[in-house]
Amino acid sequence: MQQEPFTISIAQTILDDVTKRLERVRWPDEVEGAEWDYGANREYMRELVDYWRNTFDWRAEEARLNQWHHYRVLLDDMQIHFIHERGRGPNPLPLIITHGWPGSFVEMLKLLPLLIDPAAHGGDPEDAFDVILPSLPGFGFSDRPVRQGITNMQIADLWKRLMVDVLGYPHFGAGGGDIGSGVTQRLALMYPDRLIGMHLTYLGSALSSLDPQGLSEAERHYLHEVERWSAKEGAYSHLHATRPQTLAYALNDSPAGLAAWIVEKFRAWSDCEGEVERRFSKDELLTNIMLYWVTETISSSMRLYFENARNLSPLQSGQHIEVPTAFALFPKEINQPPREWAERTLRLQRWTQMPRGGHFAAMEEPALLAEDLRAFFRPLRTHNVTKQTL
Incomplete structure (x- = not known):
């Protein structure tokens, strides 16, 4: 399994x-004064599409993305895309971070x-990481x-094999949110001897065989809030989990439709007080949307x-992950577990x-998250972590 350099083109x-x-968007009608109550607001979507x-x-965004070191490697029958950046410090700790949807x-x-160069950002070079950012299978430039x-x-x-067999890291840290949190928890459950620690920003609510008594x-309130949120906001997830192919015909054919499906979530799930561009520029939103469009991976x-x-x-209730864990709870995360x-x-x-x-x-x-990652992994670092030079 040999990784190959990859350039986005x-x-x-x-x-x-x-x-x-x-240029040919057929805009739907909208109820007067709807704002975002019915979903993606038409006025904002017209503005975004005009900017797009x-x-x-x-091409400018592509050049910016290509400043990082991209690779692809064949694992089983899939080419997996990842960024691998080596840390600038005396003993960087390998860390794989997994994204989610959308x-x-x-x-x-x-x-x-x-993370790779803390000293250049007011931190300690002892806290440097070798960072691996893979694209989930079916996302971006992964198959x-x-x-x-x-x-x-x-x-x-696949992530264990990428880290151990391809990149030569016998032990490493892991982190993520959304789907990335679920992948990271499974990684810790399956390979606790490989993981130094894991850092999460999202925690699912699924546990089986749980006695409500x-x-x-606080836990009962949490599960009530999860149920309430799912009824109000979770239609996307139910559709993805039941009839994804039907929706895919529309989103894979219409860039405006794809943008609406994704941007509405960036607005609803971020700490933006209803104004999505308080947190994300149009360029940031569109770069992420374009990644889905150009690869046809929605x-x-x-x-x-x-x-x-x-x-x-x-x-299972009682099944415990023994890898040391940190949890960073952001106030506008979509669920707030105690x-x-x-x-x-x-x-x-x-x-x-x-x-x-x-x-x-x-x-x-990013600064808050980086500092929490540094602080958590600081006492877990060892001096026998080895890496393979790319």
Whole structure:
């Protein structure tokens, strides 16, 4: 298994095609005064599409993305894309960070320089990391799975092989949010001897065989809030987990539709007080959207929900992950578990209540997240971590 350097280079015909499609958007009607109550607001979507068509410069973004070291490696029958940046310090700690949906590896790019070169950002070079940012199978420049049953568990196994067999790291740290949190937890459950520690910003609510009589008041409130949120906001997840292919025809054919499906989540799940551009510029939003468009991966990314819903067993009550764990709780994260809920399955060593930020923590508050990662892994670092030079 040999990794190969990879350069992002999208064919001009694809870029010309998206421009033509953006010129022919057939806009839906909208109830007067709807704002965002019914979903993506038409006025904002018109503004975003106009910027996309007339101002957004994919080639400039492509050049910015290509400043990092990209690779692809064949694992089983899939080419997996990842960024690998070596830390600038005396003993960098290898750290694999996994994104979620509707994000991508570009979510982590503000965080990346803070982790690989802390001294250049007011930190201690002793806290440097070698950072690995993979694209989930079916996302971005990783291959789309062609067989059924690829779940967080199979992805965790791919990540172990990437880190150990391909990159030569016998021990490493891991972190993530959203789907990345689920992959990271499975990695810790399956390979506790490999993981030095894991850092999470999101925690799911799925536990089987749980006696409700044994829950604290805070846990009961949490599960009630999860249920309430799911009824109000979770239609996307239910659709992904039941009929992703039907929606895929529309989103893979209409860039405006794809943008609406994704941007609405960046607004709803971030600490932006209803103004999405308080947290994300149009260029940031569109770069992430374009990653789905140019690779035609919206369908395969949604299928991961389907596969996890059918083929991934929830953690059993009493099943405990023994890898040292940190949890950073951002106030606008889409679920807010109490500490005792996290301690049911995690060996929790650090719990941080963040002052601001939401679901897209690495984009919204990279400095806060970087400092929490440094502080958690600092006492876990060893002096016998080895790495393979690329």
